[in-house]
Amino acid sequence: MSRRFVIEAVMVAIYGELLMPQAPVEYIVPYTTVMELYEFRNSPEPLMNDSADDQHVKQKIEELIAYLEEPLNRKKLERCLTVPWSKSPSILFGEEVSWTVVNALDNEMYGELLDPIETELVLTAQREHAPVLTDQLELIRRIIEVEAPVQIFDIGDFEYAMDDPIFSNQG
Structure with missing residues (x-):
């Protein structure tokens, strides 16, 4: 049984180890975060402080976009865009990793405390009964502040989250 996490698409580009887990x-992934990949690719603003790291991450974003634009994967993505909260068929990344893209919608439930993408992450986590995985400490703090009923893990704790018996029977 695979572990499930709600995550922004760019986190997979930044943290390559997320594509090489020890278990399925x-x-x-909320669809709006997939669309963010295009914004990051075209932005003159650096994503990383170190220029070599920034170039590497932008290359990984480019590779991720190219993979998602392959005809079969693009068709899977388009299938989830017809109805709010519908999910794509699984997009496979090797033997251990799959993506399910969700056509999530921000309903302004958390007002100005969370931005629209953060709200979509939280609402997706609630609907899917899956924890959020992020590297953004401010997001973790805000999710705790709004008392959103979701589990959240820092990406630095990814291996712990994968080993946590609470999440072994998700789905």
């Missing part, structure tokens, strides 16, 4: 994992 499903990443549930």
Whole structure:
């Protein structure tokens, strides 16, 4: 049984180890975060402080976009865009990793405390009964502040989250 996490698409580009887990994992990705990849690719603003790291991450974003634009994967993505909250068929990344893209919608439930993408992450996590995986400490703090009923892990704790018996029977 695979572990499931709600995550932003760019996190997979930044943290390559997320594509090489020790056990099967499903990443549930709000569609708006997939669209963010194009913004990051075209932005003159650096994503990383170190220029070599920034170039590497932008290359990984480019590779991720190219993979998602392959005809079969693009068709899977398009299938989830017809109805709010519908999910794509699984997009496989090797033997251990799959993505399910969700056509999530921000309903302004958390007002100005969370931005629209953060709200979509939280709402997706609630609907899917899966924890959020992020590297953004401020997001973790805000999710705790709004008392959102979701589990959240820092990416630095990814291996712990994968080993946590609470999440071994998700799905």
